[in-house]
Amino acid sequence: MQLTQSSVGRKIIMAVTGIVLVGFVCVHLLGNSSMFVGADAINAYAQKLHSLGPFVWVFRLVMLVAFALHIVFGIQLTLENKAATPEANVQVKRLKTGFGAETMIVSGLVMLAFVIYHLLHFTVQVPGMGVYEMNEATNMVNVYTMVVAGFKSVLTVIIYLAGMFFLFLHVSHGFQSLFQTLGLSNDKSLPVTGMVSKLVGFVLLLGYIAIPLSIVFGCIKL
Amino acid sequence: MKLKLHVWRQNGPNDQGKLETIDAPSVSPDQSFLEMLDDVNQTLALEGKDVIAFDHDCREGICGMCSQVINGVPHGGQDRTTVCQLHMRKFKDGDEIFIEPWKARAFPVIKDLVVDRNGLEKIMQAGGYTSCHTGGVADGNALPIGKPVADYSMDAAECIGCGACVASCPNSSAMLYTGAKVAQLAVLPQGKIEAAKRVMAMTEAAKENGFGNCSNHYECQASCPKGVDVKFISKLNREYMKALVK
């Protein structure tokens, strides 16, 4: 009860689910990077994941729970914070916080929308959203083709670039935030985790946008 | 110096409130900010107008009574400086200055720049103490406390309870205020005994009294006139987790 209702308890949930999510994002980037190795690599990677069977579903469940908790409590805490704050002063000057920290709810909600789009696009593979070419041997969609063809559309590229920008904003504040919330920071570590946080966000941004941009600029092609 | 002031005027918590422009025609750079307001009030009073209400008392930066958002920053944004220690030499001739009250749901406006900070009292009453009796305590030297620990505790104890942390927080959270008290007592042997109960009760009181949740903007430390560090919020979180598993 304390954990799910109190101010600090829910923040702890936010931090722990945040670790799961940022961990996933990092691993996902590593997996995606096999795009640069070639079609066989990414397809083999996809096939390996699929072959894990029930573990895939356990993994998906964990992710879903973490994601849901992060979203639900994020929205709830934000609504409470808004309720605690009346109409702002006419003049407001912030000394320390940044754009990322102030827009966590916005970047969070955009991420939610993006993730839904992304799942429909690449996981559920809604017909018409992309090019889903079946590989007879593995009974799986050719992932490489799907990705490269997908980023032929300018709109899709823009959506992905925008999504990754919001991921950067979100992580650049969220990463250091989790250390503070889990009681792991002090006056010496805080400036360091602040820097690391921006760095992690930036690396994720670069890593993720490298794929669509490489496709756009023809470094990766069919 | 000649200044143009935009001062928040509000007659009670339910009044709409608005900025009123008032001229301060002859300001000396050696005056403190509050003395400048005294002068303005003197003129208003002689004209038979309602004077600007503002909280102040010790005027040496320790009582925590003064509470004004100046040009968008609680206490005016000078490093480790309360409004009463802010001097007019920090402003230039012809400046326009916005003077507004602490804004937070937990701090209803009483009049103009005066707000009701009773919520902070409630947090304190929830557990900001050791439950020792008057008399019958051990000798002061019975429990040695290492100098680093005593210094850490003192750093936290510097809080003057002005509420700038709440006013500067985008979430109107009182976590720095609460964290400072929790941390001060949690590291001392006298305070450790009730640490778990205290952190639970005080954070709960903050919520109940309408303060927001901390989302690590660190605005509080930046505007704190005593420079109380946000590491004490981290310490509070740590204490909270310890209490959870107890």
Added chain:
Amino acid sequence: MILDGKCPTGPIETSWDRHRFESKLVNPSNKRKYKVLCVGTGLAGGAAAASLGELGYQVEAFCYQDSARRAHSIAAQGGINAAKNYPNDGDSVYRLFYDTIKGGDFRAREADVWRLAQVSNNIIDQCVAQGVPFARDYAGYLDNRSFGGAQVSRTFYARGQTGQQLLLGAYSALSRQVKAGTVKLHERREMLDLVVVDGVAKGITCRNMVNGDIESHWGDAVILATGGYVNVFYLSTNAMGCSVTAAWKAARKGAYMANPCYTQIHPTCIPQHGDQQSKLTLMSESLRNDGRCWVPKKTEDCEKPAGEIADDDRDYYLERKYPSFGNLAPRDIASRAAKEQCDDERGVGPGKRGVYLDFADSIKRLSEDTIRERYGNLFEMYEKITDENAYKQPMRIYPAPHYSMGGLWVDYNCMSNVPGLFVLGEANFSVHGANRLGASALMQGLADGYFVIPYTIANYLVTVKPGEVKADHEAFKASADAVKADIDKLLSINGTKTPSEFHRELGKIMWEKVGMARSDESLKEALKLIPALRDEFWKNVKVVGTNEQFNQELENAGRLADFFEFAEILAKDALNREESCGGHFRTEHQTNDGEAMRNDEDFCYVAAWEFKGAGVEPELHKEPLKFDNVKLAVRSYK
């Protein structure tokens, strides 16, 4: 009338223990039937309310600030004395007792001071138990430093914020009792009358400062812990809200005001910079350990920057006059010396009311870093206020009113001559005599609140029936009506001068005629000027706004009205006391080289004044002081 302090007789070493044993007790189940009102929540009031609440009494506490934590005790910097003898340097209860009596220039009661010295040790223990982060050494034990007027290190401290930390300790104890339901807090309330029924204190009338409601509160006993009155000088180191009002309302209802002329002028404050200044800021006395006080020898040098004045042209006046104590002469002496130099037209800075406190030699001797380590925060504060870098040029300082040793008269039980009215801390007159030593004010406040009143109040309470008089008694209505009438009168005058203008004028009279040095002539002038200004005030003050709102102009006007009546008593007391002692210096009574000359033959008594109405001659009551344990001697710091 000869007053009796009802001090215990017999050996002083056991006086407090015997008194405690002989004191009456209230049965635990009866305690909750008694209601005690406590006005003021500083060290004395906060500690008293918390301790009495814990004992089981119903306590209601009042303060004019928005939080009990903001009482002006919070501003004390230096430290708190206790006879712990932790440094093994020969301290003892007896030595603390002796130093305090001597420091007070032999004008305090022996028994009260003994009790203070005895319980001083308990205070430290109590504060440590509350989590007050006192300074510690590397072994983890409490650290001490030395302070003026003592040859031992007995001062406990918490950085430069000792008062704040002790007050937060008391406030935390108070908060605990509020939570427990034994204490009810009334913030933003100003006490505007003491309700006396058949000569006994039965409650107070106060104004709710938020909405102007006039409230009646009944209690079986009333405790005033409302601090000092040096804001009568207008510019002082006290907080803006500090006033004599609560004490004066009690005086108007028959409580005697004792030794009002004993006011402490602190030597090291930042000088006044202009006419709009609202208060003066104290710089810790500790600065005089490494700073040298000087003024130019020649008047024409006063305009020059300090750096251009050759060493030979500087007058290190404290070192010249008091070679053995030098710059560490006690407060009263250092203050007067600074004033003398400025009166001799050798003051420096704006208005020529300032002397230099120079660290150049210490910086040369010890390095700037050492000085920064010792006093960095003070130098920073100085720079904030004056925009001058005291590492590069000398500080300018000047004395300022700081503390009032006088106050309402109380007996050994801290009860005034009005039964049921108790007075604690700076508001009473009891332990500091004519001069207070550094780090003793905090000690007294907490001693009274934690360790004296919880015992002594029972002696009185057992004599009254709990709840005999409640707020429906006609005396409460009469009091509320009188308070309303006063407020209406202030609001209706609608003259041409604001309260702050009047306050400045009163302050000027008090500072110039009744300040650091007083003479028969200046006091008689003051006694003409004060009533004249008071009359003008009641004809020409302009108080804007209404009672039914948050109205700081009205608050100030009310406080000022009380200062006007009180100022006259202060001047009368100073005129009556034909001697110089401690903070009270009469120019007629000095030795050939300008030192204070006491007159033990005729003035070894407490002067307690009974107010009989504005403009009516007050009646003087005397309580003779007897010294059985300490020999009366002349203080010398040469």
